[in-house]
Amino acid sequence: MTIFWTVVGIAIFFFGLLVSIAWHELGHFATARWFGIKVPEFMVGFGRTIWSVRRGETEYGIKAIPLGGYVRMIGMLPPAKGGQLGRDRRTGPFQGLMDDARRESQAMVMPADVGRQFWTRSPWKRIIVMFAGPFMNLILAIALFFVTFMGVGVLTPNTQISALEECVLPVTAVQNGAPDRCPAGAPQAPALAAGVQPDDRILSVRGQEFGPDDGVALQEAIRASSGPTPIVVERDGRQLPLEVDVIPNTLQDRNSDDPNATVTAGYLGVLLDTSYQPLTAVETTERIGDGVAATAEAITRIPERVPALFGAAFLGEERDPESPMGVVGVSRIGGEILAQEDVPWQQDVGLFLNMLAAVNISLFLLNLLPIPPLDGGQIVPAIWESIKRNTARAIGRPDPGPVDAAKLLPFAYVFVIVFLGFFLMVTVADVVNPVRMFG
Template identity: 80%
Template sequence: MTIVWTVVGIAIFFFGLLLSIAWHELGHFTTARWFGIKVPEFMVGFGRTLWSVRRGETEYGIKMIPLGGYVRMIGMLPPAKGGTLGRNRRTGPFQGLMDDARAQSQMDVRPEDADRQFWTRSPWKRIVVMFAGPFMNLILAVVLFSLVLMGIGVPTATTQIESLEKCVLPAVAVQDGVPQECPAGAPLAPALAAGVQPDDRILSVRGQEFGPDDGTALQDAIRASSGPTPVVVERAGRQIPLTVDVIPNVLPARGSADPYATVTAGYLGVALDTQYTQLGPGDVAAQIGNGVVRTAEAITQIPARIPALFGAAFLGEERSQDSPMGVVGVSRIGGEILAQQDVPWQADVSRFLMMLAAVNLSLFLLNLLPVPPLDGGQIVPAIWEAIKRNTAKLLGRPDPGPVDAAKLLPVAYVFVIVFLGFSVMVAIADIVNPVRLFG
């Protein structure tokens, strides 16, 4: 049954990725149509077309390789300055490349479509069209974070005891959140030895009182304790004072980005019950801000992580939790989430939506990089064109005309080659040595 749920999880998350890509392209498509730009194609994926349908002047479809998508607008590049598209192809190292790209950009431009080309629109309209795609990913991330934080809520520890641990076990003896069997001769856990029972509610530790929802503060107080500690529990409506010998133990570190990090702290041997608490809009804004910062940091660290990724893909080296992942990796983790047993439905749905929100934040930031063929590769020339034209207008000089974005094509080709190589390496690592969130 676990295999079935894994496959279902992979399929659901993969479908979510395709929807995120289509949502991104919808931003480009809608704004382009608003500004009168002709859009012959709206595609999710690259390579051979698996399915398509034509509605009006646009063909909508799905292609074989799900590594992105595109909206093809006519006239993305302006004609060469001082020349026409009909002139002979130049033979310089990059000039021929640029001429071919300009010809490709103009292949769908009919005489009646001359005023519907992308490059003929004012710079601010081109910026809006190109920014709309990443902005749609940001909107989707905000919606997903809001559904989780304000709708489902976040798990919050209470002061109600859900279960007791039988013996003293360090954190390293806990796998996938489930304590392993007690070895022979292992000492009883302090709470069990002191007479604490399941379903007790801890009222105070060393005189510090706790309300029903103060589970986090209670955990902090226990971790800070040591030796014989007075504890008051509520059982069947009665308050029962106990003395528990809190001992030091190796426990999971709290608030660490590393899920396997440990610390030595006070140990009681109780598992507290949890409840889901809904948060407010301010918490969503803080989550989005933190997510943007973490995602930006992760993007800047990608070059430094390539050697480790190569080792994980081809040399059998251990793969770290923060290793870059592709479509295969994140979809597999979607299956891993759904395959977890004895987990509340809120936990599964929250993990799914949070991970999809993180993917959309990544798409938002990655596409703003000022490198063609990413969206930022068209936004930067449009901004530069607006600066040049406004400066010329202020100085009373002639209009300098459109900025030739075709000059960035050599950079685009290098980027595409590097990106494809990186994507292949990530895909291999995701298959042979995947990142595992649950051990």
């Protein structure tokens, strides 16, 4: 059954990726049609077409290589200066590529469609068309996060005690697994010494009362305490006042992003039970902002992670858990999530939706990079064209005309080569040395 659910999880997550790609392209398609741009093709994937259907003037289809998608709009590049393509292909290493790209851009332009070309639209319309794709990914990510955090909820401690620690150990001594028995000389945990029992529910600490779902606030109150501390617990329907001697201990710093950061705080020695609790809209928005910032930082760190990724793919080195992953890697983790046994459904659904939301955040940010063939590679020329035209109008000079986006094509070819190399390396690493979420 584990293998079955692993395959099902991979298939479901892979389908989610395809939906994310189609949703992205829908943004380009809808805004292009809105502004009267002709769209002959709407495709998910690249390479050979495995299924398609024509509706009106647009062919919709799925291609064999599911590494992205595209919406083909006619006239993406303006003609060369002077308005003509020219009869002869120039022989320069880059000029010839530009000429070929201009010819391909104009190949699908029929005489009746001259006024429906992408480049003929005003810069602000082109910016909207190109930004709409990444923006759709952002919308989808926000929707998934809201469903996850406000619908499914987040695993949060409550005030019910699930177990007691036997002795006082600093967090540094248990980070690699708690010992089977307390070492000689280790003091007894305060809660155990005071007569606290598993299944007790802590009602108050030093007179501060806590509801059943106030586990986080309870933890903070314990950490802020020191010395003899009065508490009230509920046991078998009765309220029992107890006094515990809260002692300082080395604990994990909850306010630091570093999982190894520690702080000295009050220690009671109780393990609280957990349950899934929905977040508020404000808390969800804060988490979304943190997620976008963390993803942006991860993208900027990709170049520095390449050597370690190469080692994991080809040299047998250990794979960094924060290493970049491709379609194979994230889909495999989708299978790993669903293959877990004896876990609440909220955990599976929450992890699935969070991962898919994170992928969409990555698609949003990556596509805004000002590099062709990414969407930002068309947004930046449109912004520059707008600046040039407005400046010329302000100083009384003639309209300078459209910015020649074809001049960015050499960067596009370099980017594609680098991307393909990076993709192959990530794919090899995902197959031979995958990131494992659950060990």
